[in-house]
Amino acid sequence: MAxxxxxxxxxxxxxxxxxxxxxxxxxxxxxxxxxxxxxxGEIDIAAIVLAFVERLAERDEIDLEACGEFLVLVSAxxxxxxxxxxxxxxxxxxxxxxxxxxxxxxxxxxxxRRMKEAAVWLAERLAGERDRWFRxxxxxxxxxxxxxxxxxxxxxxxxxxRALAVPPPAVSLSHLALRFPPVSQFLERFRALLSRRxxxxxxxxxxxxxxxxxxxAFLALLELRKGGEIALSQGAPFAPIRISRIDDERTTTWTAxxx
Amino acid sequence: xxxxxxLIATNPLDHLARTVEALLVVASSPLSVAELTEATEDDPExxxxxxxxxxxxxxxxxxxxxxxxxxxxxxxxxxxxASAACARLFxxxxxxxxxxxxxxxxxxxxxxxxxxxxxxxxxxxxAADSAVxxxxxRGLISEAGxxxxxxxxxxxxxxxxxxxxxxxxxxxxLPRLDDLGADSEQIRERxxxxxxxxxx
Numbered sequence: 362m363a364x365x366x367x368x369x370x371x372x373x374x375x376x377x378x379x380x381x382x383x384x385x386x387x388x389x390x391x392x393x394x395x396x397x398x399x400x401x402g403e404i405d406i407a408a409i410v411l412a413f414v415e416r417l418a419e420r421d422e423i424d425l426e427a428c429g430e431f432l433v434l435v436s437a438x439x440x441x442x443x444x445x446x447x448x449x450x451x452x453x454x455x456x457x458x459x460x461x462x463x464x465x466x467x468x469x470x471x472x473x474r475r476m477k478e479a480a481v482w483l484a485e486r487l488a489g490e491r492d493r494w495f496r497x498x499x500x501x502x503x504x505x506x507x508x509x510x511x512x513x514x515x516x517x518x519x520x521x522x523r524a525l526a527v528p529p530p531a532v533s534l535s536h537l538a539l540r541f542p543p544v545s546q547f548l549e550r551f552r553a554l555l556s557r558r559x560x561x562x563x564x565x566x567x568x569x570x571x572x573x574x575x576x577x578a579f580l581a582l583l584e585l586r587k588g589g590e591i592a593l594s595q596g597a598p599f600a601p602i603r604i605s606r607i608d609d610e611r612t613t614t615w616t617a618x619x620x
Numbered sequence: 621x622x623x624x625x626x627l628i629a630t631n632p633l634d635h636l637a638r639t640v641e642a643l644l645v646v647a648s649s650p651l652s653v654a655e656l657t658e659a660t661e662d663d664p665e666x667x668x669x670x671x672x673x674x675x676x677x678x679x680x681x682x683x684x685x686x687x688x689x690x691x692x693x694x695x696x697x698x699x700x701x702a703s704a705a706c707a708r709l710f711x712x713x714x715x716x717x718x719x720x721x722x723x724x725x726x727x728x729x730x731x732x733x734x735x736x737x738x739x740x741x742x743x744x745x746x747a748a749d750s751a752v753x754x755x756x757x758r759g760l761i762s763e764a765g766x767x768x769x770x771x772x773x774x775x776x777x778x779x780x781x782x783x784x785x786x787x788x789x790x791x792x793x794l795p796r797l798d799d800l801g802a803d804s805e806q807i808r809e810r811x812x813x814x815x816x817x818x819x820x
Binding site: 433436437439440469472473475476477478479480482483484486487489490491492493494495496497 | 648695696697698700702703706707710712713714715718720723724726727728730731742743744745746784785786787794795797800
């Protein structure tokens, strides 16, 4: 079982790697990357992490120093690799000489280390302030900022109020007048027509009606078709709809033959 | 029995000091000299002098309440000798369970803020979403606009509560960043040392 005691002088760079694109110690990989002799995109960073975790598992102790160093280096490698996904970032990196790249890496590591130290300072500060107690929670009385108004002209106020006092324009209720005629009205109309004529055009019969009435008339048409009273035909899309009467005798005959 | 003659010297600022004291009792967050001046309708210098009187009156070992300068203002707190009793009765929800990740994120925002989550993640090398959400929930950081450009990320900065919890008079009380951690030259030399040792 691994124990959490620190063991100095076991650097992460001693880690032996056996990757698809590279085989050797970690510090050599770092060297090649810094010299741009190896593409970060070709390196399987997950495999590096696995190798490191396996090495940790083999040992009976955890080297916190090495773990920290490893995490920082792998994070930097991950960032380099991630940046390759973005063309602009890649161009930025390509523009860097190996020396500059090392400088940039060092600068970022230093920046992170400073923030880490600042976090330690904050933690120590917090621990030192544990005996400081003060009131927390919602304010019993919120601060009331004074509202400073510019000098006002009473006449301007009168004008503004007068504008508010004007009655609003009447609201149109015309849309409420929309009435749908009953379907039965058109059913009766079409049946009466069919009793006189065997065939007629739908468009001719509904010409002059409103759109709502035409729509209801069409529903009546579908109702008649559903009841088997008429047959519908249309020569082409948007051509006039032709309605023809179906005689009861014919229907019976056809049905009998079909059977 | 002879009566004793006493000379009672009253400070001309006593009335103002009592008013300032009352305002600080009512306030739940530190009040600046400007705010106290506005509320008392008095002179800023006289308010500062009154605050000086109150600091003497409400100081450690003289009173259970201590007047402190914190978060760019003045506020009352409990005296340190009463901290054990306070701890038995009250909790400290803001700093309880503050993780290392949250502290590092807090440090980045305190020093570089206003800054966005991607900026924090770039410095720390890991996503900062969870740490930022936790700090916002605790009230230690708050939103401070967005980065320029379309779809700019939300930026964050520390709140006055952060300064109060950490007992800082202002953000200027933080140690200088240059004084913290190893400098980039040292790290660069270490990197090149590793590289050159292998190359040879």
